[in-house]
Amino acid sequence: DIQMTQSPSSLPASVGDRVTITCRASQGINNNLAWFQQKPGKAPKSLIFVASSLQSGVPSRFSGSGFGTDFTLTISSLQPEDFATYYCQQYNNYPFTFGPGTKVDIK
Amino acid sequence: VQLVESGGGLVQPGGSLRLSCEASGFTLNAYWMGWVRQAPGKGLEWVANINEDGSKNNYLDSVKGRFTISRDNAKNSLHLQMNSLRAEDTAVYYCTRGYGIALWGQGTLVTVSS
Numbered sequence: 001d002i003q004m005t006q007s008p009s010s011l012p013a014s015v016g017d018r019v020t021i022t023c024r025a026s027q028g029i030n031n032n033l034a035w036f037q038q039k040p041g042k043a044p045k046s047l048i049f050v051a052s053s054l055q056s057g058v059p060s061r062f063s064g065s066g067f068g069t070d071f072t073l074t075i076s077s078l079q080p081e082d083f084a085t086y087y088c089q090q091y092n093n094y095p096f097t098f099g100p101g102t103k104v105d106i107k
Numbered sequence: 108v109q110l111v112e113s114g115g116g117l118v119q120p121g122g123s124l125r126l127s128c129e130a131s132g133f134t135l136n137a138y139w140m141g142w143v144r145q146a147p148g149k150g151l152e153w154v155a156n157i158n159e160d161g162s163k164n165n166y167l168d169s170v171k172g173r174f175t176i177s178r179d180n181a182k183n184s185l186h187l188q189m190n191s192l193r194a195e196d197t198a199v200y201y202c203t204r205g206y207g208i209a210l211w212g213q214g215t216l217v218t219v220s221s
Contacts, residue, residue: 046211091207095166095168
């Protein structure tokens with residue numbers, strides 16, 4: 001199975017900060033990577049697919065990049081509603097696997 | 108456009124449950140569909156998916172032979188038949204749309220306990 005790692009696991013930040021989360025796959029996954037946001041007690045929300053394409057309705061302050069094994073999610077200017085846990089997921093090989101999550105909380 | 112799960116609940120180890128997911132606002136037969144679960148306080152875990160016409164499906168190893176994913180495109184619904192349930196299957200189960208997931212349901216809680 002492909003192992004997904006994320007760093008950092010926790011990210012204290014302030015409103016207006018530029019935030020970057022890294023996701024690494026244990027083997028190459030082309031660009032078959034998605035990012036999700038989850039708030040406590042809520043279902044995940046899809047943010048990005050094929051590494052860099054924004055889902056419909058997702059604010060442009062979110063962006064994704066990467067190919068192969070190394071990927072990043074960037075929030076250009078953190079907003080109050082962005083405090084949440086973020087997960088990456090590879091869908092290049094079965095079983096599809098998620099990263100352990102990065103919690104973005106208030107500094 | 109939404110997905111609404113149902114069928115969760117409390118079941119004893121070894122028991123069975125059938126989860127359903129009703130799709131609205133779009134035509135189910137245009138999409139891969141799947142299930143993702145989240146154990147209490149834990150991360151997300153992909154469980155299974157099925158292609159547009161139901162001819163292909165894939166499963167997490169730990170559920171193979173116990174869970175069966177199916178779909179009824181005429182009724183715009185997705186199902187997950189779960190047999191031989193174990194304590195470690197306890198989780199919120201989310202219905203998802205897309206090979207790369209674009210849409211999530213609100214989830215239904217499955218608790219396996221005696």
